[in-house]
Amino acid sequence: MNLAFILRKYRSRGYTLEQSLAELADNSITHNAKNIWTYMYWSDDQGKDSFIMVIDDGDGMNKDELLNRALNIPKDEHVDKGENDHSVYGLGLKAGSFNHCTSITIITKKDELIKKTLNLKDGITDNMPSCIEHKFVKKHLEDLNSRKSGSIVLWSDLDNLTKLRASERGPNFYEDCDKAKKHFKLIYHKYLIENKINLFFNGTEEVNKTKTFDPFYKDNSNTIILPGSEVSFLRGGVTKITPYIIPIDTTNENLGKTKNELQGLYFLRKNRVIDYGGWFGIGEKNVDKFWGISEKFNRLRIEIEIPIETSKDWITDSKNQVNIPGYAYSKIRKCLIQIRKDYLEKINLMNSENKQPINETSKKKNELIRMLRNSVLNKEELVKIEKSIKEANE
Amino acid sequence: MNKNEQILKLLLLMAFADKKYMEEEKDLVLKLSSQLNIANEKVNTLIDEIEKTKDYTKICRETCKLITDQSDKEKTIQLLSEMIASDKIVHKKELFAYQIIAEEWNMYRGND
Numbered sequence: 001m002n003l004a005f006i007l008r009k010y011r012s013r014g015y016t017l018e019q020s021l022a023e024l025a026d027n028s029i030t031h032n033a034k035n036i037w038t039y040m041y042w043s044d045d046q047g048k049d050s051f052i053m054v055i056d057d058g059d060g061m062n063k064d065e066l067l068n069r070a071l072n073i074p075k076d077e078h079v080d081k082g083e084n085d086h087s088v089y090g091l092g093l094k095a096g097s098f099n100h101c102t103s104i105t106i107i108t109k110k111d112e113l114i115k116k117t118l119n120l121k122d123g124i125t126d127n128m129p130s131c132i133e134h135k136f137v138k139k140h141l142e143d144l145n146s147r148k149s150g151s152i153v154l155w156s157d158l159d160n161l162t163k164l165r166a167s168e169r170g171p172n173f174y175e176d177c178d179k180a181k182k183h184f185k186l187i188y189h190k191y192l193i194e195n196k197i198n199l200f201f202n203g204t205e206e207v208n209k210t211k212t213f214d215p216f217y218k219d220n221s222n223t224i225i226l227p228g229s230e231v232s233f234l235r236g237g238v239t240k241i242t243p244y245i246i247p248i249d250t251t252n253e254n255l256g257k258t259k260n261e262l263q264g265l266y267f268l269r270k271n272r273v274i275d276y277g278g279w280f281g282i283g284e285k286n287v288d289k290f291w292g293i294s295e296k297f298n299r300l301r302i303e304i305e306i307p308i309e310t311s312k313d314w315i316t317d318s319k320n321q322v323n324i325p326g327y328a329y330s331k332i333r334k335c336l337i338q339i340r341k342d343y344l345e346k347i348n349l350m351n352s353e354n355k356q357p358i359n360e361t362s363k364k365k366n367e368l369i370r371m372l373r374n375s376v377l378n379k380e381e382l383v384k385i386e387k388s389i390k391e392a393n394e
Numbered sequence: 395m396n397k398n399e400q401i402l403k404l405l406l407l408m409a410f411a412d413k414k415y416m417e418e419e420k421d422l423v424l425k426l427s428s429q430l431n432i433a434n435e436k437v438n439t440l441i442d443e444i445e446k447t448k449d450y451t452k453i454c455r456e457t458c459k460l461i462t463d464q465s466d467k468e469k470t471i472q473l474l475s476e477m478i479a480s481d482k483i484v485h486k487k488e489l490f491a492y493q494i495i496a497e498e499w500n501m502y503r504g505n506d
Contacts (some may be wrong), residue, residue, distance in 0.1 A: 042494065044452040170451055171490040207503050 003123040004269055006073060010091070011120075017100040017161070017176045018183035019320040023096035024054040024153050025184065026086035026272070026319075027070075029197060031151070033058030037200040038184075039136050042170045047162035050173070051131040052101070052155040055140045060110035060149035070106060071118040072213040080308070083270055089317055093153070094118075096318075101155035105129055108151040109144055119157075120268045129156035175202065182255050185213050190271040213253070215246075215266065215276075216301055222247035226342045237307025239328070243339045245299050245346060263298045265336075267314070267322040269306040274315055275322040282324070282333050291340075300343045302336070398430040400460050401470050402437065404495060406444050407454050408477045412485040415441075422480045426473060454491055458498035467499045 015023075021038060028036045033056035043049040061070060068075075072088040097104045097367070103119040105128060117125050131137060137154065144150050161176075162169060181201050191197045192212040199210040217223040224245040231240045255262065257277065266276040283290035291297075306314045313325040324332055368388055377385070395403070396401035398434040405426060427437045447453050461467055473497065478488045 040450065043455070045449045124400070168486060170494070171486050174490065174493060202497070203500070 003072065003118075004120050007094055007118075008120050010095045011098050011160075013095045013318045015096050015318055015320065018180040019318070020096035020099055021052070021054065021180050022183065022187060023092035023319065025188070025199070027093055027153075028054070028056035028058050028151070029188075029272075030081070030085050030087055030190065031056070031058035031060070032055045032084065033150070033197065035198045035200065036138060036379060037140070037175075037204060038180065039202055040173060040180075041131075041134065041136060042173045043131075045170070047173065048160060049131055049156075050158050051129070051134070051135060051137070052158065052160065053140070054153045054188070055144070055150065057147060057150045060151050061106075061108045062110045063114055065110075066106060066108055066114055066116060067124065070108075071104070071116060071124055086270060086272055088312065088319055089307050091317070092319060097153070097155055100158055100160045102157040102159050103129055103155070105132070105154040105156065106151060107144065107154070109147065112338075113145065129154065131156050134352050179256060181210060185210050186215060186255055186276065187273040189213055189215060189273070190268070193250055194218055215253075215262070216242075216244040216283070216303060218244070218248065222249075224346060226339060226346065228339075229335050231328070231335060233307070233310070233326075233328055233331065235310055235313070235327050237310040239307050239332075240303075240305040241332075241335055241339070242303040244301050244303070245343060245344065246301055259298045260293045260295060263293055263300055264345060265302050265304055267304050267306055269311055269315065270308065274306065274319065279336075280322065280324055282336060284331070284337075285333070297340065297343065299347070300340070302339060304332075395460075397461060397463070397466055398432055399436060399440070400457055401428055401466065401473065402427055402432055403444070403457050404454070404461075404470055405442050405473055405477050406437075406440055407450060407457065408474050408488060408491050410444050411450065411487040413470075416481040418480040418482075419477065420438050422477060437477065450491070451494060454494055455498055461499075471496065471499075471501060498500040 025036050025038075035057050037053075037055040038054040039055075041051050041052075041053075043051075069090065069094055073094075078090045093104070098120065102121070103117060105115065105117040106116045107113065109171050114127070115128065117127055117129065119125065119127075131154065132141075137152075140152055144152060161173065184199050188197065188199065189212070192210065193214055194200065200208045201210065202208060220223075226243040226245065228240065228242040230238055230240050243324070250259065253259075253262070261277050264276075264278045265280055267274045278293055279291040281290050310325075314322050314328075316323065368385060402423070405423060409415055410424060423437065424434075427434070444453070463469065474492055478484055478492060493502055
């Protein structure tokens with residue numbers, strides 16, 4: 001069976017664009033990249049010559065690695081290469097990319113510079129897409145030539161991104177770019193905080209760099225770490241559970257999700273968030289109802305380390321979703337019941353200013369109380385108070 | 395086509411981005427064309443050309459490439475924002491056109 005035929009079968013793995021791009025970034029991190037640059041370029045109304053490109057300054061690949069692993073279906077099981085190895089099945093590059101395009105070009109440098117294209121028509125070829133002449137691509141190609149090693153992954157013929165969108169294709173394309181940026185900011189937050197990687201979007205300058213962000217606000221003095229635990233399983237592996245009560249004031253998260261949606265569980269594998277937000281189908285024992293997202297728990301975020309040895313039991317093959325395995329469910333639930341109880345106790349003990357969950361009305365109320373306590377009010381504060389009284393009377 | 399005409403062409407592309415050429419946009423185009431010393435006949439020729447175009451994104455990008463002077467780029471960016479605001483409604487397609495023009499000139503930064 002030819003390669004192109006098999007890869008066509010991998011086209012609908014349910015990857016969103018940001019998840020596919022994360023597969024490429026995972027590969028870059030696995031290959032020791034310090035800098036990862038992502039470009040999304042919309043060329044024309046139909047998006048015909050549009051392209052997406054991810055560049056890194058990692059180890060690069062030799063001919064064997066490129067032809068037999070990156071651009072092919074691996075013949076052997078993946079052998080884990082340590083703490084930065086984010087490969088699970090060895091299919092992420094192909095499956096993630098072909099969800100959105102029909103052609104992947106890889107330009108890589110280890111000992112020598114090699115260029116190959118894998119497309120869904122011909123398989124592996126030496127043909128290069130026309131966008132290789134674009135100024136963004138050319139610039140990075142020159143940079144790669146002058147560097148010791150690195151790789152460029154270039155998607156062209158973005159058929160699923162262009163044809164499947166009826167209107168507003170261009171504007172939506174750039175909205176997807178912003179989504180990817182937000183996704184990266186969260187899933188690679190540990191790498192960014194520890195300054196292990198730099199992530200750039202649509203440029204190489206400081207302003208294009210993704211800012212660091214910690215969803216658990218560990219360095220914030222208002223964050224409370226609740227007692228956590230380590231859970232071991234008969235099937236092997238240990239998972240570490242660490243709960244945090246995040247501060248009330250987290251207004252600038254800009255993740256495209258509400259505070260309520262961001263409560264709950266954050267599953268990490270090797271310092272990379274795999275799936276997050278919500279309670280993953282867990283609920284009280286012997287009750288058919290699962291815990292939903294609610295304002296009451298919107299300051300509770302729980303970090304859960306997926307055991308490396310058994311991570312395939314927890315992660316879907318497209319590596320973007322966690323399903324808690326049956327054998328772990330009850331132990332995890334027991335632990336979470338205690339954490340939720342501790343959270344509510346702690347919240348009730350806190351002083352009145354901080355105890356409420358994050359809510360627009362209570363935020364406004366607290367602000368007004370603070371203003372009224374202040375004996376010398378400025379003009380702006382007086383206007384705000386007047387406005388609030390008017391709103392309350394309406 | 396001289397550089398002022400290129401600038402006006404970009405402004406017209408912006409005005410037509412939402413497929414509607416509003417009165418306020420027409421007024422602004424007339425005002426700016428006179429400031430840029432472009433005759434009404436030329437303005438009409440540009441409008442005809444833009445109305446016939448099948449690919450706004452492509453023509454936007456191509457026109458951008460012809461404006462190379464940094465001060466012209468900065469001036470155009472300012473005029474384009476005036477054009478967007480002229481009918482007091484900001485359309486998604488206008489923002490997109492603005493974004494790709496800024497991107498061509500390395501003057502665009504996404505959200506973080």
